[in-house]
Amino acid sequence: MRNKEKLVEILLTLIGLSSVTVLGLIILFIFKEGLPAFAQVGLWQFVTGTRWSPGKNLLGILPMIAGSFVVTAGALVVGLPLGLGCAIYLSEFATAKTAxxxxxxxxxxxxxxxxxxxxxxxTLMVPFIRNFFGGPGFSVLASALVLGIMILPTMVSVSYDALRAVPPVYREGMLALGSTDWQAVKMVVLPAARPGILAAAILAMGRAIGETMAVIMVAGNSTIIPTSFLDPVRTLTSNIALEMGYATGLHRQALFATGVVLFVIISILNLTARVVVRGKTR
Amino acid sequence: MSATAPTGSECKVQAINFSFSYAYGETKALHSLNLAIRPGSLLTIMGPTGSGKTTFLRALNRLNDRVAGTGHTGQLLLDGKDVYGQEVDVAELRRRVGMVFALPTPLPLSIYENVAYGPRKKGIRSRAKLDTIVEKALKTAVIFEEVKDRLHSSAQRLSGGQQQRLALARVLAVDPEVILLDEPTSGLDPLSTLRIEETLRQLRSDFTIVLVTHDPLQAARIKSDVAFFYLGELVEIGPATEIFTRPQDRRTEDYITGKFG
Structure with missing residues (x-):
């Protein structure tokens, strides 16, 4: 009996550790494959270079870094208000049945x-944007719209849970003073749920920055820094997915290096966001 | 019974055959309640969990409206008018019938703004007027001396007892006619509890106060009129001295002697 208990404990520990091990191996692998590119091109040159032309050994990924940032920001502009509004409706105004x-x-x-x-x-957004706003249609705007919708479920369900976790007595305290439902939400419920809503935004951001397939299909993928919402754009993830199939040598290493940069950016964003959330929760 | 059975126009609050149910009639919380509360009096409602005492409070300011599937029969009158009447403005009703909860919930604002929030809602803009109202409310709730030097710091840094007295001040600032208190001292230490009780005794003549508690000792300490609710029924009502020395009903006696609840 005692031995069996011990065995299960060891087994579960191993299973628990395995996911961390996998993460460790992935990190090790992309760094091992990517670092030679940094050494050869130069780290600074790699992240600030504005030309990406592997055939001529011009390997600068600034356009893709800019692309990832601008597309993610656009997705958040679309998805956060929509998602939060939806969560507020579901949690505070909808009847139990509707919700x-x-x-x-x-x-x-x-x-x-x-x-x-x-x-x-x-098939819908790209032609629409081309016809009504001009440009090629494949654009920052199209990517932001598609991603904005894709992050909705994350945004809605995580912030909904945060709103539901606010004790009912907070709302009732306001209502008992003669406030309307919206005043109670604005004054008490939203401030109380802020850490959870921030967490929702972080998860949504992670989803947006990591999304590859949908973006490739609508972004246009040209390697220039976009100057307008109607310009085509290429993100870091797209860059890897588009070229990994045929890349060799330094080009291949540079794609892994793109992965390293993406990994570092996401880690920094996550870390900052965590610190912010913890700061708000206390 | 005579002390708390006024009739007709002299009642502030009156329940006539008032029944209340939850879950689309599945759960009956109050059965044909008949009860009258005089203006300028304090009624302490005691009873174990599930006795319907909180349901009664939350019917009075219609906070129960928020729960789906509630229903009522009979009448619940405030100044002779049914609070469930067609023409009743619920927000207005809740300003007339203030409520203090078991868990104090200061708004994420300064102490001053917490108290000024209600009056501002009523449309009072003048700074001088607000200052007067806030100071008076804080003084009446016996917390002014403790917070007068930090009126503009966050209310959430106050202690539990202070937050509860602030909640009372917040209600007082709206100038209500009736004040409902739902186990206001259940989360407080004995000292803070005594201070709240003391405050209530001072307030009783200016307002109509309904205090709900599960603690018979609190009802005894406050020495007001006492009603004993049990399983949705009003078992007995009368002055504390009567209820605690000569309870008419066996169940009341069992409750105050700690046999159940």
Whole structure:
């Protein structure tokens, strides 16, 4: 009996550690494959270079860094207000019945493969943008719209949980003073749920910056720094996905190095966001 | 019974055959309640969990409206008018019937702004007027001396007892006619509890106060009129001296002697 207990404990510890080990191996691998490119091109040259032309050994990924930032920011501009508004409606205003139908429906969005989102963007949004705003249609705007919708389920369900976790007595305290529902939400519920809403935004941001397929299909993928919302754009993830199939030698290493840069950026964003959330929670 | 059974126009609050249910009639929380509360009096409602005492409070300011599937029959009158009447403005009703909760919930604002919030809602803008209201409310709730030097610091840094007295001040600032208190001392230490009770005794003549507690000792300490609720029924009502020395009903006696609840 005692031995069996011990065995299970060891087994579970090993299983627990395995996921961390996998993460460690991935990091080790991309760094090992990518670092030679840094050595050869020069770290500074690599991240600030504005020309990406592997055939001529011009390996600067600033356009892609800029692309990832601008597309993610755009997605958040679209998705955060929509998602938060939806969560507030579900948690504070919808009847239990409506919420019971709407919430699973929104969560279903998360189950749609990203290639389908990309396809809809490609066949509906890209022509729409081309016709009504001009430019090629494949653009920052199209990517931001598609990603903005893709991050909705994350944004809605995490901030919904945060809002639901606010004790009812907080709302009632306000209502008992003669406040309206919205005043109670604005004054008490939102401030109390702020850490959770921030966490929702972080997760949504992670989803947006990491998304590859849907973005490739609507972004246009040219390696220039976009100067308008209607310009085509290439993100860090797209850069890897588009060229990994045929890259060799230094080019291949440079793609791994792109992965390293992406990894570092995401880690920094996550870390900052965590610190911010913890600061707000105390 | 005579002390708390006024009739007709002299009642501030009156329940006539008032029943209340949850879950679309599945759960009956109050059964044909008949009860009258005089203006300028304090009624302490005691009873174990599930006795319907909180339901009664939350019907009075219609906070129960927020729960889906509630229903009522009979009448619940404030100044002779049914609080569930068609023409009742619920926000206005809640300003007339203030409430203090078990868990104090200061707004994420300064102490001053917490108290000024209600009056501002009512449309009072003048700074001087607000200053007067805030100071008076804080003084009445017996917390002014403790916070007068930090009115503009965060209310959330106050102690539990202070937060509860601030909650009372917040209610007082709206100038209500009736004040409901739902186990206001359940999360407080004995000293803070005594201070709240003392405050209530001072307030009783100016307002109509309904205090809900599960603690018979608190009802005894406050020495007001006492009602004993049990399983949704009003078992007995009368002055504390009567209820605690000569309870008419066996269940009341069992409760105050600690046999259940």
């Amino acid at each position: 019971a139908i709407l919430k699973p429906t929104i969560e279903l969005l998360a189950g749609i493969p990203s290639v389908v989102f990309g396809f809809i963007g490609l």
